[in-house]
Amino acid sequence: MKAILSRSSGGPETLVLEEVDDPEAAAGQIVVRVKASGVNFPDTLIIEDRYQFKPKRPFSPGAEFSGVVEAIGSGVCSFRVGDRVMGFSRWGAMAQKVAIDADRCVAIPDKMPFDEASAFILTxxxxxxxxxxxxxxxxxxxxxxxxxxxxxxxxxxxxxxxxxxxxxxxxxxxxxxxxxxxxxxxxxxxxxxxxxxxxxxxxxxxxxxxxxxxxxxxxxxxxxxxxxxxxxxxxxxxxxxxxxxxxxxxxxxxxxxxxxxxxxxxxxxxxxPWLDRSGDHLSRSAAELLEWYNSGKLRPCISARFPLTKAGDAIAQLGARKALGKIIINID
Ligand SMILES: NC(=O)c1ccc[n+]([C@@H]2O[C@H](COP(=O)([O-])OP(=O)(O)OC[C@H]3O[C@@H](n4cnc5c(N)ncnc54)[C@H](OP(=O)(O)O)[C@@H]3O)[C@@H](O)[C@H]2O)c1
CATH class of the missing domain: 3.40.50.720 (NAD(P)-binding Rossmann-like Domain)
Structure with missing residues (x-):
């Protein structure tokens, strides 16, 4: 699969697009084929080693995503292959696929497009x-x-x-x-x-x-x-x-x-870290948020879309204080 990688500490211009091995679903995980990834301010920090979490390099930034379940690890009964999901991964979502703990994902309502779902769960x-x-x-x-x-x-x-x-x-x-x-x-x-x-x-x-x-x-x-x-x-x-x-x-x-x-x-x-403290926190908060979404009270505002090849430009635009609502990355 293709992934945007941070190989050395630095700004968005240091990110590179590379071919890497597909991830596998460990116990309790699912693999999601990513359709869109939301850009967040922490993406500007994590690639410069200025965030609270410092993943081992090379890593892909991207904490918020939507996509389709492609594989299921042992012990997961909440999702099936083909389900539409949105999730939170701290990093790793600026890639064509991501392996993620199933309890960090939520089913996408039928009327919610992938683009909006990629700008929802973390934001x-x-x-x-x-x-x-x-x-x-x-x-x-x-x-x-x-x-x-x-x-x-x-x-x-x-x-x-x-x-x-x-x-x-x-x-x-x-x-x-x-x-x-x-x-x-x-x-x-x-x-x-x-x-x-x-x-x-x-x-x-x-x-x-x-x-x-x-x-x-x-x-x-x-x-x-x-x-x-x-x-x-x-x-x-x-x-x-x-x-x-x-x-x-x-x-x-x-x-x-x-x-x-x-x-x-x-x-x-x-x-x-609040999510880490109880498996119930994500599902309970997502339930009320999606109720508000379904009743039209919440409308994710996506002002700019970039392809995966331009993920660095997307992060640079957000870091330059230019984002109106959300910037997302569409991934084929
Ligand atoms: N505590 C948490 O759990 C948590 C979770 C997610 C995100 N965050 C934090 O929440 C903040 C917002 O994240 P976000 O993804 O919503 O970012 P964002 O879309 O870029 O929004 C940040 C806003 O900050 C303002 N700003 C003021 N000075 C700025 C500067 N020098 N550079 C960039 N923006 C500046 C801008 O609004 P104006 O131009 O109108 O001033 C901008 O719209 C970040 O600090 C992020 O790390 C915290």
Whole structure:
């Protein structure tokens, strides 16, 4: 089979397309012929050895995929050859086939195309875990989403609306603001570009506070980090929950007087290890997400498609802050 490989640490330009042996299904695994693979920010980090997990080289990036079951390992009774599935693999999915633990896969509903399914399980799963399990977002609360037109951010915008929140989307461009509004955000605001100086730091906090209103944001979903985190924390409500999801703009340092002043919580969100803690977590969260998908509340937004030969370009585009919703790789 063909696979995109990282043979040495570096940017997307270091990735190579090679012929490798087909994977085999070990006990508890299935082999999936991949139809599409969603690109995620961690793909930009893992190939540069900047991610929490450092696979042995050569490895293929790609954590989220959809495809058709081609082989079944011993002990697997949840799937049959030919089933349409979507799954989460941490890495390895930018390839024509992937061997994956069966409990990391979910059946794709009939009306969901492979492209959408490749942009669903990790992207929406992370935001679901953040807002529901970690943020305990309630109907009528105000949710502030940073980076609200990216993959996880746009999913948080849609899920926030599905959960009955008032959603304030914060983004860097008018094009991204338009997309967030189209996907349900009640308000979309544009923050200044980091790194902040004294003036832009104040401006960012002011823009977010004004958009959230006098009570502030009950829940902040921060997939961006960097200078943006402190500005958003200044817009949080009394007793709010600040969800630490990602650091696309860097890892922030937070003055701890801020959570004291708002009596708020700063809450870590790490979706993959949450799945490891119970086999039930993926199936239970996927069931509710797919219910929302089937009722039209969630609509994965795919703005760009690349062939496997151009997987490096796809990762580069996402890393350059250019993704609107999701970028995916279509695999023959
Ligand atoms: N905690 C978890 O379990 C978990 C799971 C999955 C992903 N994540 C993390 O969540 C974050 C978002 O992932 P994603 O796949 O949704 O990425 P994405 O689509 O690229 O979205 C990231 C957003 O961050 C903003 N951003 C600000 N500064 C940036 C910079 N210097 N470079 C790139 N983007 C920048 C961009 O929005 P604006 O241009 O509007 O600012 C962009 O849309 C990443 O940090 C990722 O590692 C965490």
């Amino acid at each position: 929406y799963g992370t935001s679901y875990y953040a807002l529901k399990e970690r943020g305990a977002l309630r109907t009528g609360e105000t949710l502030l989403v940073l980076g609200a037109a990216g993959g996880v951010g746009l999913a948080a915008t849609e899920i926030g609306k599905a959960m009955g929140a008032r959603v304030v989307a914060a983004v860097s461009t008018t094009e991204k603001a338009t997309l967030a509004r189209e996907r349900g955000a009640d308000r979309a605001v544009i923050y200044p570009t980091a790194p902040f100086n004294l003036i832009s730091r104040r401006e960012a906090a002011h823009v977010l506070k004004e958009a959230c209103g006098p009570d502030g944001a009950h829940v902040v979903c921060d997939v961006v980090g960097g200078d943006y985190s402190e500005a958003a924390l200044r817009a949080i409500a009394w007793d709010g929950r600040f969800l630490v999801v990602g650091f696309a703009a860097g890892i922030p340092q937070i003055p701890l007087n801020l959570p004291l002043l708002k009596s708020c919580q700063i809450v870590g969100v790490f979706w993959g």
